[in-house]
Amino acid sequence: MNSVAPVRTIRLADLSPEERRRLTHRSGAISMDVTSVVRQIVEDVRQKGDESVREYTERFDGVKLDSLEVPRVEIETALDRIDQHLAEAMSIAASNIRAFHSAQIHPEPVVETSPGVKVWRVWRPIERVGVYVPGGGARYPSTVLMHAVPASVAGCSEIVLCTPPGPDGKVPEATLAAAALSGVTRVFSIGGAQAIAAMAYGTQTIPPVQKIFGPGNVYVTAAKMLVFGDVDIDKPAGPSELVIIADDTADPRETAADLIAQSEHAPDNASVLVTTSESLAEAVLSELTRQLEDLPNRDRVISSFRSNGFILLVEDLAQAVGFVNEYAPEHLQIVTVSPREILEGINNAGSIFLGRYSPVPAGDYAVGSNHVLPTSGSARTFGPLSTEEFGKWVQVQELTQEGLRSISNAVTAMARAENLEGHARAIEVRFSV
Numbered sequence: 001m002n003s004v005a006p007v008r009t010i011r012l013a014d015l016s017p018e019e020r021r022r023l024t025h026r027s028g029a030i031s032m033d034v035t036s037v038v039r040q041i042v043e044d045v046r047q048k049g050d051e052s053v054r055e056y057t058e059r060f061d062g063v064k065l066d067s068l069e070v071p072r073v074e075i076e077t078a079l080d081r082i083d084q085h086l087a088e089a090m091s092i093a094a095s096n097i098r099a100f101h102s103a104q105i106h107p108e109p110v111v112e113t114s115p116g117v118k119v120w121r122v123w124r125p126i127e128r129v130g131v132y133v134p135g136g137g138a139r140y141p142s143t144v145l146m147h148a149v150p151a152s153v154a155g156c157s158e159i160v161l162c163t164p165p166g167p168d169g170k171v172p173e174a175t176l177a178a179a180a181l182s183g184v185t186r187v188f189s190i191g192g193a194q195a196i197a198a199m200a201y202g203t204q205t206i207p208p209v210q211k212i213f214g215p216g217n218v219y220v221t222a223a224k225m226l227v228f229g230d231v232d233i234d235k236p237a238g239p240s241e242l243v244i245i246a247d248d249t250a251d252p253r254e255t256a257a258d259l260i261a262q263s264e265h266a267p268d269n270a271s272v273l274v275t276t277s278e279s280l281a282e283a284v285l286s287e288l289t290r291q292l293e294d295l296p297n298r299d300r301v302i303s304s305f306r307s308n309g310f311i312l313l314v315e316d317l318a319q320a321v322g323f324v325n326e327y328a329p330e331h332l333q334i335v336t337v338s339p340r341e342i343l344e345g346i347n348n349a350g351s352i353f354l355g356r357y358s359p360v361p362a363g364d365y366a367v368g369s370n371h372v373l374p375t376s377g378s379a380r381t382f383g384p385l386s387t388e389e390f391g392k393w394v395q396v397q398e399l400t401q402e403g404l405r406s407i408s409n410a411v412t413a414m415a416r417a418e419n420l421e422g423h424a425r426a427i428e429v430r431f432s433v
């Protein structure tokens, strides 16, 4: 690693249009092989329920489960069993997430579109939601909070959580503690496609939900896409991404640390630095090499840098903004003289972090913002996970006799133009004797 640069450096001006397109447009597609494996799992769980869930858990997670559900008492007492510093940290995070997500739905005004014609919307939660929290390589109590807190704020009455069991067949205590803090109603120690199918169709012990949320690996994502249609799903999340826009005022140590943090999640994650400063680029490269020396997750970071990471040299910040809008990153960090000025030009990014004291890991845990964000370019059309996704607005209208009379000609004329005589008569019948 000493002589080889940990990540490649590219000059924007040297890229052909096709090379630039390949850098900015990542594919979120899932292979046919994975889809066909997952189709079989989903079908088996749908037909055989718990028996199939147990078989696949034994095959993929290597554990034979006595009970699929974690007893309620274990969830309720988990906060007492974990390290009390961690319990306090999670409770600060939960409270900040609750504050931010509570501000996302407001009672809306009643609008009187004409005298006596009133229309408004009322908020109604989805009753039963399912949350998938990944296991496998890492543990994510923070992801429990990012889903279950907004679900509670939205008013969902049943919040079901599935997460893979550890080698001992158990769900980690910190995950259970996060579930207790955020209003999760039931926890099942199952993972992968079998968990998604169980929440979609229900089994003898797992209740079917109306919408499934949560990130996961390709098997989880493929299963969500297969059950979509029978049950609603959130936006499937791909590998995590960070782009940093930096000028020569950025600190190379901090910049390198931020790139490493994002690539630590998985070998297919992407960390990108876009900079106007060649000296920053060079200093970041040596910092990366130095900081990687003793990093526990070094191998994952190196793979991620090799597969999807790069440093992009641009001539000015306008070029950086243009590139970012094409790339549409999940996370964007802006470390320049005036980050807010750059913000004005950014159209496509999931979550934007302004200035040196707003690093992404702060948002991953405790800012209160949501860390479930659009990946693989879907930030061009989607935003972060929010309270709104755990419910829906229902439209209400109320008209007085005079209100209806005042719009009756408009309704009947348009109905007859659409050849819908019955519509017109449903209005007129109210005013004829």
Ligand SMILES: NC(=O)c1ccc[n+]([C@@H]2O[C@H](COP(=O)([O-])OP(=O)(O)OC[C@H]3O[C@@H](n4cnc5c(N)ncnc54)[C@H](O)[C@@H]3O)[C@@H](O)[C@H]2O)c1
Pocket: 037, 060, 061, 133, 134, 135, 136, 137, 138, 140, 143, 164, 190, 191, 192, 193, 194, 215, 216, 217, 218, 219, 220, 237, 238, 239, 240, 265, 266, 371, 372, 373
């Ligand atoms: N975007 C976000 O907010 C966010 C947050 C946390 C994690 N993540 C991502 O979620 C992903 C987690 O992946 P993970 O694998 O660690 O955990 P996971 O829970 O998604 O997957 C583990 C499950 O995969 C199944 N599985 C494993 N091998 C299989 C095979 N060969 N065939 C069928 N099923 C198989 C098993 O059932 C196992 O329980 C990572 O990519 C991580 O970056 C994203």
Ligand SMILES: N[C@H](CO)Cc1c[nH]c[nH+]1
Pocket: 140, 142, 143, 240, 265, 364, 371, 372, 373
């Ligand atoms: N950065 C990840 C994707 O946004 C979320 C996460 C969870 N834990 C730590 N980080």
Ligand SMILES: [Zn+2]
Pocket: 261, 262, 265, 361, 364
């Ligand atoms: Zn993270």
